Amino acid sequence: MALNEGLSIGALAQRTGLAVSAIRYYETQGLIRPWRNTGGQRRFNRADLRRLSFVMIAQQFGYTLPQIKQELDRLPDGRTPTKGDWTRISKSFRATLDQRIAMLTRLRDDLDGCIGCGCLSLKACALYNPHDRAGEKGQGPRFLMGDPHG
Amino acid sequence: MALNEGLSIGALAQRTGLAVSAIRYYETQGLIRPWRNTGGQRRFNRADLRRLSFVMIAQQFGYTLPQIKQELDRLPDGRTPTKGDWTRISKSFRATLDQRIAMLTRLRDDLDGCIGCGCLSLKACALYNPHDRAGEKGQGPRFLMGDPHG
DNA sequence: TCTTGACCTCAAGTTAGGTTTAGAAATTAC
DNA sequence: GTAATTTCTAAACCTAACTTGAGGTCAAGA
Numbered sequence: 001m002a003l004n005e006g007l008s009i010g011a012l013a014q015r016t017g018l019a020v021s022a023i024r025y026y027e028t029q030g031l032i033r034p035w036r037n038t039g040g041q042r043r044f045n046r047a048d049l050r051r052l053s054f055v056m057i058a059q060q061f062g063y064t065l066p067q068i069k070q071e072l073d074r075l076p077d078g079r080t081p082t083k084g085d086w087t088r089i090s091k092s093f094r095a096t097l098d099q100r101i102a103m104l105t106r107l108r109d110d111l112d113g114c115i116g117c118g119c120l121s122l123k124a125c126a127l128y129n130p131h132d133r134a135g136e137k138g139q140g141p142r143f144l145m146g147d148p149h150g
Numbered sequence: 151m152a153l154n155e156g157l158s159i160g161a162l163a164q165r166t167g168l169a170v171s172a173i174r175y176y177e178t179q180g181l182i183r184p185w186r187n188t189g190g191q192r193r194f195n196r197a198d199l200r201r202l203s204f205v206m207i208a209q210q211f212g213y214t215l216p217q218i219k220q221e222l223d224r225l226p227d228g229r230t231p232t233k234g235d236w237t238r239i240s241k242s243f244r245a246t247l248d249q250r251i252a253m254l255t256r257l258r259d260d261l262d263g264c265i266g267c268g269c270l271s272l273k274a275c276a277l278y279n280p281h282d283r284a285g286e287k288g289q290g291p292r293f294l295m296g297d298p299h300g
Numbered sequence: 301t302c303t304t305g306a307c308c309t310c311a312a313g314t315t316a317g318g319t320t321t322a323g324a325a326a327t328t329a330c
Numbered sequence: 331g332t333a334a335t336t337t338c339t340a341a342a343c344c345t346a347a348c349t350t351g352a353g354g355t356c357a358a359g360a
Contacts, residue, residue, distance in 0.1 A: 097258045189326045
């Protein structure tokens with residue numbers, strides 16, 4: 001492989017730990033844009049290693065591929081994230097993470113209350129219609145672990 | 151509807167807030183076992199309201215339907231959860247929840263370290279191969295947001 | 301040169317947790 | 331008794347994020 005010919009998809013797979021099929025899939029989703037060599041095979045920049053690493057991290061944080069694409073698209077064409085980019089993005093990750101931790105903590109508190117009360121004949125319960133999606137559907141009151149006519 | 155004929159699927163849907171189609175689906179998954187009236191329509195016990203409420207809560211906690219079925223199957227045939235059942239089960243929920251909170255908190259700490267360091271040329275990074283699935287695949291070292299030959 | 305392994309495309313399959321649709325039968329309301 | 335709801339089944343469809351398979355091509359080593 002000559003010096004300036006870029007990485008093959010297999011090499012990229014080995015170095016990121018991703019499956020070859022996953023990398024191809026990411027291409028269809030617009031997360032990476034390899035070029036083709038004369039034989040029609042994909043060739044990648046070293047910067048794509050970082051892009052894929054970024055994808056993997058963002059997935060850990062629960063981001064969907066379209067959301068990740070959105071972040072990557074904010075970078076000037078094909079650029080590898082700089083320290084400044086990373087700082088901005090990771091602060092947004094941090095906020096998301098804080099929210100999720102807070103949500104679970106509230107759920108835990110609700111559950112603790114519920115363990116104490118036995119919760120089997122409640123007409124309303126904190127576990128029902130939890131904070132993170134209250135009012136989402138507007139379907140009126142529901143009953144939890146109990147029968148309103150019970 | 152005579153007093154002892156049980157609830158129709160629509161009534162159950164109204165009182166739980168679930169879609170009729172979801173209730174039918176739960177039956178296919180073995181979470182509830184309605185009987186049929188002479189016309190072939192499903193009829194439910196009031197206890198099924200609690201079973202379904204239980205399903206909905208457990209889903210909030212991230213349990214899959216097979217896992218929920220497993221919990222319900224531990225109850226003597228068709229029984230509605232008693233206070234004792236609920237205490238046991240909710241303690242298990244609590245443990246799961248604690249784990250998930252701890253995991254996210256570690257992730258947040260790692261991220262905080264990573265914001266500081268810039269993280270763009272690391273050969274190893276705490277965000278890579280996070281605690282909750284370390285060693286999962288045995289694929290050797292991977293590189294994160296950095297190029298090992300960089 | 302030959303062979304083997306990596307790579308190509310495109311379509312279909314996978315899992316989870318359901319929803320939608322179609323056509324028919326049962327039930328309820330008037 | 332008739333019309334309007336509900337309910338029935340079975341199969342197809344849905345999203346997300348990929349994987350698998352079939353059939354064919356490219357590249358690298360002996």
